[in-house]
Amino acid sequence: xKDALIVGKEVFELPEKDKEKFYSVDPKQNCGxxxxxxYNNEKVHYWRDNFRHPCHPVEDHIHRWxxxxxxxxxxxxxxxxxxxxxxxxxxxLICEGLGLESGYFREGxxxxxxxxxxxxxxxxxxxxxxxxPKHGDPFLLTLLNQGEVSGLQVLKDQQWLSVEPLPNAxxxxxxxxxxxxxxxxxxxxxxxxxxSSVERTTVVSFIQPGIDSCIEPAKSLVNESSNPPLYKxxxxxxxxxxxxxxxxxxxxxxEHYMIIPSQAS
Ligand SMILES: O=C(O)CCC(=O)C(=O)O
Ligand SMILES: [Fe+2]
Numbered sequence: 001x002k003d004a005l006i007v008g009k010e011v012f013e014l015p016e017k018d019k020e021k022f023y024s025v026d027p028k029q030n031c032g033x034x035x036x037x038x039y040n041n042e043k044v045h046y047w048r049d050n051f052r053h054p055c056h057p058v059e060d061h062i063h064r065w066x067x068x069x070x071x072x073x074x075x076x077x078x079x080x081x082x083x084x085x086x087x088x089x090x091x092x093l094i095c096e097g098l099g100l101e102s103g104y105f106r107e108g109x110x111x112x113x114x115x116x117x118x119x120x121x122x123x124x125x126x127x128x129x130x131x132x133p134k135h136g137d138p139f140l141l142t143l144l145n146q147g148e149v150s151g152l153q154v155l156k157d158q159q160w161l162s163v164e165p166l167p168n169a170x171x172x173x174x175x176x177x178x179x180x181x182x183x184x185x186x187x188x189x190x191x192x193x194x195x196s197s198v199e200r201t202t203v204v205s206f207i208q209p210g211i212d213s214c215i216e217p218a219k220s221l222v223n224e225s226s227n228p229p230l231y232k233x234x235x236x237x238x239x240x241x242x243x244x245x246x247x248x249x250x251x252x253x254x255e256h257y258m259i260i261p262s263q264a265s
Contacts, residue, residue, distance in 0.1 A: 001168055001203075003071070004079045005147045008117040009201040010069040011051050018068050022051070030054055031064045037132075042248060047129045047195040049119045055080035055205075056113035076115060083143050083170075083205040084113055090172060091141060091207065098182055100218055109181075110140060111210035118202045120151060123195035131193030131200075136253055138243045139208040142173035149200040155190040163191075176243070176254060177209065180231045183217035209236045231257045 022032040025040075031053035036046040054061050058077050066072045091105040120131045131151055146152055146165050153160040163171055179188040209215065216233035234257055246253045 001079075001145050001170075003075045004145060004203045005201055007069050007071050007075045008051075008203045009119065011066060011072065011117060012049055012119040012201070014066075014068060018066070022066065031061075038244070038248070044133070045129075046132055047120055047123050048131045048193070049121070050116060051119075052114060052116040054112060055115040056084060056111075079203075080113065080115060080205070084207070086170070087113075087141050087143055087205065087207045094178070094186070098185060098218070098221065100220060104218065105140065108213045109177075109209045110207050111213070112208040114139075114206040114208055116204040116206065118193075118200075118204065120193065120195060120200040120202075122197055122199045124197075126195040126197055129195050131195050133247075134190055134192045135247055136179075136188040136190050137173055137175040137206060138177070138240065138253070139175045139206045140177050141175055141207045142171075143205045143207075144171040144173065145203040145205075146171060147201060149196060149198055151193045151196050151200050152202075153192055153194060155192075160192070175206070177215055177236075177239070179254070180215055180257065181218050183221045183227065184230045185221070211235075211237045215239060228259070230259055232259060 019033060022029075024032050032051070034050050034052075036042060036048060039045065053065060055076065058080055062073050062077055065076065088106065088110060091110060092102070095102065095104045118131075123129060134155065144152070146163075148165050148167070150162055150164050152163040152171065154163055155161075173191070174186050174188050176188045178186050213236045214233060215236055217229040217231055221227070222229045231254070239257070242256045243253050246256065
C-alpha cells in the first residue's frame with residue numbers, strides 16, 4: 001500500500017516531457033492525466049490532479065502504463081491484482097449478506113477495474129476550494145488507499161464527518177450500482193474531499209461492470225406486491241452519461257433511474 005502511494009505521487013512529479021504523452025482530450029485515450037473533473041466543461045474547478053487507467057486484466061493494459069517512474073508497472077501490476085482479490089472477496093460477502101445466488105457479482109458486474117490516483121497539491125487557502133465535490137462513486141465498490149493526510153469527508157445525517165486515515169487500511173465505499181442492485185438495501189455513501197495546506201496523494205481502485213452490463217435490482221430481491229423495484233433497468237454505459245450530467249448539474253445522480261410509485265404499473 002505504501003509503495004503505491006510513493007510511486008503514485010512520483011507520477012505527478014515527472015518532468016513535463018514524460019507527462020505530456022499522457023495528456024489528451026480524446027476520451028478514447030484511457031490512460032491519462034486530468035485536472036479537476038472535466039476542466040473544459042465544468043463551471044467550478046476542483047483542487048486535484050488525477051491519473052487513471054484500466055488495470056484488469058493487468059496483461060491487457062500494462063504496456064500502456066508509464067514506463068517512468070521505473071517501478072510504476074511492477075508496483076501497480078502487483079497492487080491491482082491484490083486489491084482486486086480483496087474487492088471480490090468483499091463483494092462475495094455482500095452477495096451472501098444480501099442472500100443473492102453465489103457469484104452474483106463475479107463475471108460481468110465486476111469485469112473491469114479502474115486505477116485512479118489523485119494528487120491534491122498543497123492549497124494556500126483551503127477554505128476557498130474543494131478537492132472534489134459531493135458525489136457517490138458510480139461503480140460497484142471503491143477501495144481507497146488514502147495515506148496519512150486527511151481530506152475525505154462522508155455525509156451522515158446531513159453532516160460532513162472526516163474519515164481519518166488509518167495506517168495500512170482501505171476505506172471501502174459502497175457505490176451507486178450496489179445501491180441499485182440491492183434495491184436500496186445498501187446505500188451508496190456520499191462523500192467529498194476538502195483541500196488541505198499540505199499535499200495529499202490517494203490511490204483509488206474501483207471495481208466496475210463491463211460497459212454493456214445490464215444493471216437492475218436483483219430479481220431475487222424484488223417482487224411486485226411487497227417489494228417492488230425502486231430502480232429501472234439500464235446499461236452501465238447509459239449510466240455513465242447520466243451520472244456525469246447529474247454531477248455537473250448538482251442533481252441527484254440516481255434520480256434518472258428511480259421508479260416513482262405512481263408511474264409503476
Ligand atoms: O481522495 C479521496 O480521499 C477520495 C477520492 C474520491 O472520492 C474519488 O476518487 O472518487
Ligand atoms: Fe469518490
